[in-house]
Amino acid sequence: MELDEAIARRTSVRYFDERPLSEETILRLVESAIRAPTASGLENWLFVVFRSEEARKKLYDLIAEGMVEYYRAVNLPEDKMEKLKSRMYEEGMYRAPVYIAVFIDRRVRFLNGRKFDEVEFIWSVESAAMAIQNLMLKATELGLGTVYIGVTNFQGIEEKVRELAGLDENYYLVGVIPVGYPRDEVRPRKRRKGSTDVVKFV
Numbered sequence: 001m002e003l004d005e006a007i008a009r010r011t012s013v014r015y016f017d018e019r020p021l022s023e024e025t026i027l028r029l030v031e032s033a034i035r036a037p038t039a040s041g042l043e044n045w046l047f048v049v050f051r052s053e054e055a056r057k058k059l060y061d062l063i064a065e066g067m068v069e070y071y072r073a074v075n076l077p078e079d080k081m082e083k084l085k086s087r088m089y090e091e092g093m094y095r096a097p098v099y100i101a102v103f104i105d106r107r108v109r110f111l112n113g114r115k116f117d118e119v120e121f122i123w124s125v126e127s128a129a130m131a132i133q134n135l136m137l138k139a140t141e142l143g144l145g146t147v148y149i150g151v152t153n154f155q156g157i158e159e160k161v162r163e164l165a166g167l168d169e170n171y172y173l174v175g176v177i178p179v180g181y182p183r184d185e186v187r188p189r190k191r192r193k194g195s196t197d198v199v200k201f202v
């Protein structure tokens with residue numbers, strides 16, 4: 001698949017079929033992920049693959065908790081909340097054969113001095129986000145769907161995901177990516193803005 005096609009076809013997929021993913025496929029995705037740029041060459045990312053039934057169920061409940069919190073934070077009415085719950089618990093939204101939680105290890109540092117603490121943390125998150133995009137594009141090429149779950153970063157939830165992954169507070173969660181074969185036909189979402197709306201030449 002040409003790069004342009006992968007970029008154009010990638011879109012958030014929230015419903016998956018039950019077909020499992022082989023370990024080989026997961027490793028191919030991670031191999032693409034770790035080709036991303038990484039600030040100071042740190043490579044301080046960690047890809048935790050949730051694949052057992054038990055681990056996935058626990059993570060799923062945390063995604064649900066985060067989504068409810070998100071809906072509340074944007075003041076969605078109660079009936080929308082019920083719809084969300086039925087989409088999740090009855091229709092299986094976000095239920096995937098595999099979830100890849102991407103963490104960074106805060107201990108890995110390149111720059112000396114407190115002055116650089118924040119910028120190096122941000123660089124690490126940015127590097128992991130670039131890795132996630134590579135992973136998503138590779139998944140598209142392999143006919144797989146993905147979606148970036150950010151709500152698991154909410155306070156109180158992020159720690160629980162970290163604990164499920166068996167990691168201590170040296171690790172920070174960048175995102176959770178459900179991965180699987182799309183249940184339905186994939187239709188990329190349009191953008192509201194075109195390139196000329198978001199470009200400024202100076």
Ligand SMILES: Cc1cc2nc3c(=O)[nH]c(=O)nc-3n(C[C@H](O)[C@H](O)[C@H](O)COP(=O)(O)O)c2cc1C
Nearest residue numbers: 010011012013014147148149150151152175188189
């Ligand atoms: C950092 C980040 C966090 C996101 N968090 C969520 C999330 O928690 N739940 C969700 O359903 N989608 C989430 N998304 C997906 C966006 O909603 C989606 O990318 C956007 O609506 C554009 O649609 P598209 O990806 O299909 O082009 C997130 C995307 C990003 C980049």
